[in-house]
Amino acid sequence: MISLDLEIQLLTPEHLNALLELDQACFGGLWTMEGYQRELDSPNSDLLGLFSPVSNSRLLGMGCFWSILDEAHITILAVHPQYHRQGMGAALLYSLIKTACDRKMERATLEVRASNLGAISLYQKFGFQTAGRRRRYYQDNDEDALILWLPNLQYPKFQVTLNQWHSMISDRLDKSSWHLLSK
Incomplete structure (x- = not known):
């Protein structure tokens, strides 16, 4: 069985068009070009892309977090x-958390639609816990957002957890004929 390479890297302004295409495919146009440009320009923002040389667009996924004090949002x-x-x-989630750890963030947080059970399940697999709810957070339909937290990113035992996650992700990707290249 042939394995197809995947690579996660920091996005740059050269990726703006690909970002907009991916945003359109995933969200129907959530962020604008100016919004992505702001993220790329901000020293407090890490915008990662998941690439494959075999895909037409090459940019298969993206993830972003803001560094706010000692928190990765x-x-x-x-x-x-x-x-x-x-x-x-x-x-991608693993790479965001690993990048946050490398940048000495103490915890990670996010908001997710209360109805997005697939995403919630993914976040829970990575140790995120529900910390609260933002009522009518999403303007398109007034849906609530769950606030999820992942603490203790700088605890020594968290490095062991990261290594376990990396193995779990590699095994899962292998089952779909993908191989994540290490940075």
Whole structure:
């Protein structure tokens, strides 16, 4: 069985068009070009892309977090619908958390639609716990958002957890004929 390479890297302004295409495919146009440009320009923002040399667009997924004091606030996590349920969301989430750890963040947080059970399940697999609810958070339909937290990113035992997650993700990707290249 042939394995297809995947690579996660920091996004740059050269990726703006691909970002907009992916945003359109995943969210129907959630963020604008100016919004993505702001993220790319901000020293407090990490915008990661998941790439494959075999895909037409090459950008299969993206994830972003803001560094706010000692907290990584995950603002976006998306995988092109054509590549759902192959382990790529987990690979991106892992990479966001690992990057946050490397940047000495103490915890990670995010908001997720209360109805997005697939995303909630993914976040829970990575240890996120529900910390609260933002009523009518999403303007498109007034849906509530759950606030999820992942503490203790700098605890020594968390490095062991990261290593376990990396193995879990590699195994899952292998089952879908993907191979995540290490940085």
